[in-house]
Amino acid sequence: MVYDVIIVGGSYAGLSAGLQLARARRSVLVLDSGLRRNRFTDTSHGFLGQDGRAPGDIAAEARAQLMAYPTVQWLADTAVEAVQVDAGFAVRTRTGEQLSARRLILASGVIDELPDIEGLQPRWGQSVFHCPYCHGYELNHGAIGVLATAPLSIHHALMLPDWGPTTFFINGVFEPDAEQLAQLAARGVRLETRRVRRIDGARADVVLSDGEIVAVAGLFAMPRTRMASPLADQLGCVLEEGPMGPFIQTDATQQTSVPGVFACGDAALAAGSVALAVGDGARAGAGTHRSLIFG
Structure with missing residues (x-):
């Protein structure tokens, strides 16, 4: 099967991007390793309507809402390789799954180095x-x-x-x-x-x-950050140097320097939060959908 979109990363940005695409009835696969950046903290703050909730509860509820849409699938695995092919992109996972999609959204986040x-x-x-x-x-x-x-x-x-x-x-x-x-x-x-x-x-x-x-x-x-996934480098996406570390360069639609590859969340922000990741993901989902229509 060739999905319309594979989303690499099922945390706040990836879930938000997926919701826009699911509501456009596009076929979506979310690849997630289960390692949210804020898994070490007990409560999340500053996100309107969710202030003070456990971050895991916010993510679990968002996932349940996304998975209620019939065109969305979830795979608990880690993307280790991505390449451009004629039909779009081919992704290989750590367990050996070979997956294909017309578009990619990189929402895989960053790792903090203290x-x-x-x-x-x-x-x-x-x-x-x-x-x-x-x-x-x-x-x-x-x-x-x-x-x-x-x-x-x-x-x-x-x-x-x-x-x-x-x-x-x-x-x-x-x-x-x-x-x-x-x-x-x-x-x-x-x-x-x-x-x-x-x-x-x-x-x-x-x-x-x-x-x-x-x-x-x-x-x-202030930690130093590095990409949690090698995919941006493999695909040749341009990175910018931020105050904490490199992040993926995107345009107003969240498309990277590689056509058909979009990025959102902490991997595409100089500094992020749950609220910023959700907004970033919504832009990426809508931008990816429009690219499927208009090229």
Whole structure:
């Protein structure tokens, strides 16, 4: 069978894209490995109508709604290879399935890469966060730490005082210049120059190089990201370099530089959230449908 569209990734963006195509009665296959980026956190915030819900519950309900449409199929597998063919695209999965479609939507997301600091990774999504809009409010104006991972982390440090008193741990990553020091002072940010030894405690207490512990209600760190799937590279899609890592370049319809290949969600955004992924997916689904009609 040649599907109208194969969607690689069944999280928020992929589900949203699929819904537009299902309602246009197009044949759709969703390929999903089951690894949502926000699987480490208990609640999702900032998504209108779903604020405070468990992210897995949001995804499960969205999947149930999508699968109610008879032209949609779901395959729990991972796409490992995609190539252009005369009829469109051929996709091979990890289990050896050979699949074909006229169009592809890449909604496979990204992988977060955190600094190699003891105690950081186990607390990711629980008391160590990236997005202040997603998790800052729940800290209830408690003490906040910002761990520098790149010079751009100063923007994190300048934002976070709106959610609580902020300490910026530069950890030897860079040295703020005079203008940046003035900006931090104007925002009331405390600057900590000692190195971070580890993250400890029930929340995310920062243990410094001399053993002193700085207690915080939550710690924010900007991870480096990389593509969760090799398909964009295999197909020759142009990537852009964002503040956190590369993302897939798309036009206003979410089409990539490769005709017939669309992308949405975190893989196609410089920085994302559930709400942005859903909107991005809706554009990708509609854009893909129009391309099937008009070429």
